[in-house]
Amino acid sequence: MVPIGTIFYFNPFHFSLCFAHRILGTKSMNIVVLGPGAIGSLWAIHLKKAGHNVSLWGNKTQSTDSIQLEDKPPILFDNRNTQALSQADLVLVTVKVWQVEHAIKPIIQHLDSDCMLMFMHNGMGAVDRIYHLVEQHPVLLATTTHGAFRPSANRVNHTGLGQTQVGAFNDKAQQCEFIADVLNHAQPEVFWNQNIKQALWQKLVVNCAINPLTGIEQCQNGQLANQEYQTTIEKVVSECADVMNADGFKADKQTLLDTVRKVIVATGKNYSSMYQDVFYNRTTEIDFITGYLLERAKCLHIATPVNAELYQQIKAKELSEN
Ligand SMILES: NC(=O)c1ccc[n+]([C@@H]2O[C@H](COP(=O)([O-])OP(=O)(O)OC[C@H]3O[C@@H](n4cnc5c(N)ncnc54)[C@H](OP(=O)(O)O)[C@@H]3O)[C@@H](O)[C@H]2O)c1
Structure with missing residues (x-):
């Protein structure tokens, strides 16, 4: 297991010049998981363990929330922190596909236009519907075969190992191939797919x-x-x-x-x-x-x-x- 605080690996050849200065400067990324349910909780924990500054934006209104992966000690996260949104390099959107519009609308105003938005859900067409709201951002699509199950509100079980594919939805995201390396270091295996659709x-x-x-x-x-x-x-x-x-x-x-x-x-x-x-x-x-x-x-x-x-x-x- 990668200890908390470990600096993640970057492949410099895949690294986006656009984001390099922000991310190298802090040695870790500021990541908000929007919709920390089963899949979102799994990523939140693994990204935090890989050394990133991870916070949650969930349905609960409390300012912190803890998640426990199986029987490991619970990990505490900030929740619904607008400052975390304004500093985010990446928002990982893991709500159910029909919840995307409702979830993205209230947060978009807080984000820097360089902040990447990565949508990880089953189904297609949700991002097309809200694209007018997010077009100034690098927009990425992801699909995963990991299995996750939430036996209770603050607990997640990793029910099946899988693979994750990530790719660009718009031109601005074409330079974000490095994000596959970042995710791969946190929870392998992650691949960049030029033809994610x-x-x-x-x-x-x-x-x-x-x-x-x-x-x-x-x-x-x-x-x-x-x-x-x-x-x-x-x-x-x-x-x-x-x-x-x-x-x-x-x-x-x-x-x-x-x-x-x-x-x-x-x-x-x-x-x-x-x-x-x-x-x-x-x-x-x-x-x-x-x-x-x-x-x-x-x-x-x-x-x-x-x-x-x-x-x-x-x-x-x-x-x-x-
Ligand atoms: N679970 C898996 O093994 C798996 C595997 C592959 C793909 N997927 C796909 O991944 C997506 C997420 O699945 P999941 O199983 O993780 O679902 P989930 O457990 O229901 O997670 C969705 C989370 O989003 C939260 N949410 C809903 N609306 C929100 C809003 N407006 N603002 C903030 N948070 C909001 C939900 O809160 P509440 O709890 O309050 O509703 C819930 O915590 C789905 O498209 C699913 O098909 C899942």
């Missing part, structure tokens, strides 16, 4: 195939390996591939289907986030997963009846629960 689309296809079905059937991911689901999964993936191709992204149906099947087996014992959201009567991320697919399909005049049916079934569950 391709990676997000591939994750979206996996989510379109697994999340709604497990939410509707209220089953573990592994149950989707049963024969009865294969036709639906094949059709979901085929429709997704058609939309991806029409949208200008690379998509091979068989490769995507193989990936979905591998994820079903590898995460067989897991309960997907949509399963959990349906189970606990919470708003799901369907509007930015299957909903995003349907939106792009409509624009591109592609038929997606099977995905549309799954979307309707999850929306019906959301409505009946609220």
